[in-house]
Amino acid sequence: MSTRPDRQPLQPPDRPLSLAIWNFTSQWLLIPQGTGIICVIIARLHYQFNGLQTLAKIVWIYTIVLFGLCLFFYLLRILLYPKDVRHQLRTNLIETSCLSCTPIAYTSILQLAILQYGDRAGLAIYILWWTDTAMAIIVSLGIPYIQLKIQAPGVQKLPPVVLLPFVAVLTSAAGGGAICRQNHVSARLQVPVIIVSYLEVGIGLAVTTGFNVIIMFQHFNQVHSAADKVFQDMIICGPLGQGAFALQVLGEAAQGSFGAYKRGTFLTDKAADTIGFTSQFLGLLTWGYGIFWWSFAILSICHTLGVFTNAAVVFGRIMDSPAFYVISTAHLLILLVMWLVNQILTLRGIITGRMLGLEQGRRRKGAFHTARARDLAENKGV
Template sequence: MAPNVSPSRIRVAIRDFTTQWFLIAQGTGILAIILHNLAYQFRGLGIISTILWVLTIVELCVMVLIYGIRWFLYPTEAAQALKTQTAELSCLASPVITFTTILIMIVLTLPDTWGKEWGMVAYVMWWINALFALIVVTAIPYCYAALELQDISTFPPSTQLPIISTLTCAAGGGAICNFGELSPDLQVPVIIVSYLFVGCGLPLALTMDALSLSRILTGSAPTTIKINQHMILCGPWGQGSFALQILGSVVMKGSFAAYDQGTWITEAAAGPIGYASIFAGLLFWGQGTFWFVFAMGQITHVLVANRKEISGWGLPVWSLVFPMGVYTNACIQLGKLLGSRAFNVISTILAVVLVIIWLVNMGFTIQGILRGTLFGLESGWKVPQVGIHDAQEKDAGSVQSTGRLSQHAGGPDNGHTNDRTNGSADKQTNGLTNSH
């Protein structure tokens, strides 16, 4: 341990670690996929994509480990956070989302270089992940009822993360069938389950969008840095669009024709199903475009109008990356299927913007980790030798106030449950982001 580093501060950081950190890993994962799939490639871009993929694996493993240690050392605090904060509960879907992006990169890179056995590895892991996605999309919304959320303002956009997990799993199923070099007998069950996941996710997204729009129109939307979470509303439609496009492509590649059983999984049905699926993907990308433009406009308006009150950087800014990423990935796929240069150019512009956002976020994240500010450590990791005991006790005692609020008020959203406990959430966030 470095000199003057207080052990109690490390414990405070572990105690303060929340599920919102997983937003970083899922954002890195989708960026790796985008750089691999981008229409306009340059030499070395594939290597950058692979590096980001490996970084995603490292981030996920480290974050799962730290979060597991938090549960081991502080089970009461960890459980209480899930019971009282919608953001903490919603972001439990992020590990499932991140793991799916890792599986997609496996089938995009390894079967061609290391053998088709990796397609089978991804296939088996996808089924395991599909089980977790099903649990997430059913259990987490059920738990929202236990939080006693009583009005529209208590359903922030972060509550759509469980929905995105099923749609991401569906997209992963299509990618595994398309690039994993699997037999039709293995592909068809994955295709069917993936379509079921799309049917599970998109209607729920439409319902939650209605609540979110009502929240915005009634003036309940946040006016702080948490406004970045509104980009999450674009996520289900962007990911649903990509899932339908890739599944339609797989159906028309011959999996249904080779399977040829029943009245629906046949060669005759493959064409209509595939074309209808791709067309639906185009339509849903249009819905995603509405939420993308709407969110960008609202984020810009709030940040400009409240620029004096909003300063610093916080974890909610990571809410931009994954939803914008899946929207971009769907645009890339449309460019391939339609042979459209316009979609290729648009997706490239979006990818460049996304890379810039990711780099800025990662820079501030590393800075916040090194300084300890993202863990609520006001004086950093190190303390002076004089009065070190008092400083340690101060850090340990401030977990319930400065430390936890620094992340939880700065996460995607905590709903009125956190507001009722600690006062105005917006007021908390403004004060804490200034300290960042």
């Protein structure tokens, strides 16, 4: 049986800078994604002290810079090496999944913009959210289709990273709830956001549950070997934690908007309290579901601890619970340590050239094949 031409490995360039761009995969987008989640948590944390909001703004600006740089170099890679990018998107699950980081990072940037400038730039942020939501929906529908119909790795080889598209759509839903709570826009503009956001929650949580069954099946059948990155199991906390957070803020948004909108039998003040309390209760159940997977992978390192912590922050606020305040603060401290270590190691990898397939500015013999093999084996950056 012959191999299809678009699945054949391509020859990398010889020049160091060209090779670095060649090796700039979508996994680099995970860096601004994780940084954006941290800045939102810092801004929303219950235990505030002088300068914490300033720190959140600094990290927010840093996130925007990182996001812009990563997008620039990835788009440059597409322009210079379209055949290689097409090859990766047809054959590499991680490459397609990590494209979901674009709307996730974008939403995190918008969430802090809402907290900082919601009273002055509410309508502009509102419009930007709709563009983000369009990207998130395209990602949540298009990437799984590619993975199921074109890549089709099989049940035995399905990694948890495939959940990232659903983290994107759930993050968009959470951003929609935050816009309705913080922005000074009318109920007429808020209600469509709430309805669409609930639909996004339905997409994200329903499909995530199905993928979780497959991942648990893999563990029962001992599919994961010692060489696999077990910490990827923490990724499962991403859609569950973000789904819990979305249900909480959307419940609050419904209580504030439906009564002012007053249309039909569903969008009324009578239904608002029931919808709001039910949504928050379902958020608590979803967060409890996430506790199982978080506990399962508690000793591992993964970026998705951030959205799990974000849900704990909001639970503390809506319950006025000291226990959740302490939990969210402890999670943030752990997350900060992990983030700092990751930033330092990433910077060192860039300086030495190892993370870009380089060594001391020159391409080693066979570096491309070694780097690509290492990426696939270790799922670098996930």
